[in-house]
Amino acid sequence: MSVKKQLFEECKLYVEKREQTIREIMSSHKKALFSETKSSAGDKHETGRAMLQLEMEKASQQITVVQQMKEVLHRINIEDSSEVVRLGSLVYTNKAVYYLAISMGAVSVENTNYFVISSSSPIGKLLLGKKINDAIYFNGQEIKITQIF
Known part of the structure:
Protein backbone atom coordinates (compact mmCIF):
# COMPACT_ATOMS: atom_id res chain seq x y z
CA MET A 1 0.00 0.00 0.00
CA ARG A 75 -12.62 15.65 -2.27
CA ILE A 76 -9.22 13.91 -2.18
CA ASN A 77 -8.35 11.44 -4.93
CA ILE A 78 -5.29 9.55 -3.71
CA GLU A 79 -4.60 8.21 -7.20
CA ASP A 80 -4.04 11.72 -8.57
CA SER A 81 -0.56 13.11 -8.77
CA SER A 82 0.36 16.65 -9.66
CA GLU A 83 3.44 18.76 -10.26
CA VAL A 84 1.77 21.47 -8.17
CA VAL A 85 0.99 21.21 -4.44
CA ARG A 86 -2.76 20.89 -3.84
CA LEU A 87 -5.23 19.15 -1.57
CA GLY A 88 -4.16 15.52 -1.28
CA SER A 89 -0.52 16.19 -2.16
CA LEU A 90 2.30 14.45 -0.36
CA VAL A 91 5.04 17.08 -0.18
CA TYR A 92 8.65 16.22 0.63
CA THR A 93 10.79 19.14 1.77
CA ASN A 94 14.28 19.57 3.16
CA LYS A 95 12.72 19.94 6.65
CA ALA A 96 9.75 17.53 6.80
CA VAL A 97 7.14 15.64 4.79
CA TYR A 98 3.63 17.09 4.62
CA TYR A 99 0.35 15.54 3.56
CA LEU A 100 -2.26 18.17 2.72
CA ALA A 101 -5.61 16.87 3.95
CA ILE A 102 -6.99 17.69 7.41
CA SER A 103 -5.42 19.12 10.56
CA MET A 104 -4.27 15.98 12.29
CA GLY A 105 -0.65 16.51 13.25
CA ALA A 106 2.23 14.07 13.15
CA VAL A 107 1.60 10.52 11.90
CA SER A 108 4.17 7.75 11.65
CA VAL A 109 3.97 5.39 8.67
CA GLU A 110 6.67 2.79 8.04
CA ASN A 111 8.96 4.44 10.62
CA THR A 112 8.76 7.83 8.92
CA ASN A 113 7.03 10.87 10.42
CA TYR A 114 4.59 12.80 8.27
CA PHE A 115 2.76 15.99 9.15
CA VAL A 116 -0.88 15.76 8.13
CA ILE A 117 -1.99 19.36 7.75
CA SER A 118 -4.95 21.29 6.44
CA SER A 119 -4.57 23.34 3.29
CA SER A 120 -5.96 26.25 5.31
CA SER A 121 -3.23 25.97 7.98
CA PRO A 122 -0.48 28.62 7.85
CA ILE A 123 2.10 26.26 6.29
CA GLY A 124 -0.58 24.61 4.12
CA LYS A 125 -1.48 27.98 2.61
CA LEU A 126 2.19 28.65 1.85
CA LEU A 127 2.65 25.25 0.17
CA LEU A 128 -0.44 25.40 -2.05
CA GLY A 129 0.38 26.05 -5.69
CA LYS A 130 4.12 25.52 -5.25
CA LYS A 131 6.28 23.23 -7.40
CA ILE A 132 9.42 21.13 -6.93
CA ASN A 133 12.44 23.33 -6.08
CA ASP A 134 10.18 26.19 -4.92
CA ALA A 135 10.90 27.50 -1.44
CA ILE A 136 8.62 28.91 1.22
CA TYR A 137 9.57 30.79 4.35
CA PHE A 138 7.95 29.70 7.60
CA ASN A 139 8.95 30.75 11.12
CA GLY A 140 12.11 32.32 9.75
CA GLN A 141 13.21 29.12 8.01
CA GLU A 142 13.52 28.40 4.33
CA ILE A 143 11.68 25.22 3.39
CA LYS A 144 12.51 23.85 -0.05
CA ILE A 145 10.17 21.44 -1.84
CA THR A 146 12.09 18.40 -3.10
CA GLN A 147 9.28 16.07 -4.27
CA ILE A 148 5.51 16.10 -4.77
CA PHE A 149 3.30 13.03 -5.05
Missing part, protein backbone atom coordinates in the same frame (compact mmCIF):
# COMPACT_ATOMS: atom_id res chain seq x y z
CA SER A 2 1.38 3.43 -0.91
CA VAL A 3 2.31 5.91 1.80
CA LYS A 4 -0.28 8.33 0.44
CA LYS A 5 -3.02 5.69 0.76
CA GLN A 6 -1.89 4.80 4.28
CA LEU A 7 -1.97 8.45 5.32
CA PHE A 8 -5.42 8.87 3.77
CA GLU A 9 -6.65 5.79 5.69
CA GLU A 10 -5.15 7.22 8.92
CA CYS A 11 -7.11 10.44 8.26
CA LYS A 12 -10.36 8.53 7.75
CA LEU A 13 -9.77 6.51 10.92
CA TYR A 14 -8.98 9.68 12.89
CA VAL A 15 -12.22 11.35 11.75
CA GLU A 16 -14.30 8.23 12.49
CA LYS A 17 -12.85 7.91 16.01
CA ARG A 18 -13.35 11.59 16.69
CA GLU A 19 -16.96 11.44 15.52
CA GLN A 20 -17.65 8.34 17.61
CA THR A 21 -16.17 9.96 20.73
CA ILE A 22 -18.22 13.14 20.27
CA ARG A 23 -21.43 11.16 19.69
CA GLU A 24 -20.76 9.12 22.86
CA ILE A 25 -20.26 12.34 24.82
CA MET A 26 -23.48 13.79 23.40
CA SER A 27 -25.39 10.63 24.28
CA SER A 28 -24.00 10.68 27.80
CA HIS A 29 -24.98 14.34 28.23
CA LYS A 30 -28.48 13.66 26.89
CA LYS A 31 -28.97 10.87 29.41
CA ALA A 32 -27.69 13.10 32.20
CA LEU A 33 -29.96 15.94 31.08
CA PHE A 34 -33.06 13.74 31.12
CA SER A 35 -32.16 12.01 34.37
CA GLU A 36 -31.69 15.23 36.33
CA THR A 37 -34.65 15.68 38.62
CA LYS A 38 -35.78 18.87 40.26
CA SER A 39 -34.62 18.97 43.85
CA SER A 40 -34.89 21.36 46.77
CA ALA A 41 -31.57 22.75 45.60
CA GLY A 42 -33.26 24.40 42.61
CA ASP A 43 -30.43 26.75 41.72
CA LYS A 44 -27.92 23.90 41.75
CA HIS A 45 -30.23 21.89 39.48
CA GLU A 46 -30.56 24.77 36.99
CA THR A 47 -26.79 25.34 36.97
CA GLY A 48 -26.22 21.64 36.25
CA ARG A 49 -28.70 21.72 33.38
CA ALA A 50 -27.15 24.88 31.96
CA MET A 51 -23.67 23.32 32.07
CA LEU A 52 -24.93 20.21 30.29
CA GLN A 53 -26.60 22.38 27.64
CA LEU A 54 -23.30 24.22 27.06
CA GLU A 55 -21.45 20.92 26.72
CA MET A 56 -24.07 19.71 24.22
CA GLU A 57 -23.63 22.88 22.15
CA LYS A 58 -19.85 22.45 22.22
CA ALA A 59 -20.18 18.82 21.08
CA SER A 60 -22.55 19.92 18.32
CA GLN A 61 -19.94 22.40 17.05
CA GLN A 62 -17.32 19.64 17.11
CA ILE A 63 -19.62 17.42 15.02
CA THR A 64 -19.79 20.25 12.46
CA VAL A 65 -15.97 20.32 12.31
CA VAL A 66 -15.90 16.53 11.84
CA GLN A 67 -18.42 16.84 8.98
CA GLN A 68 -16.19 19.45 7.33
CA MET A 69 -13.21 17.09 7.67
CA LYS A 70 -15.24 14.32 6.02
CA GLU A 71 -16.07 16.67 3.12
CA VAL A 72 -12.38 17.53 2.67
CA LEU A 73 -11.41 13.84 2.65
CA HIS A 74 -14.19 13.12 0.15
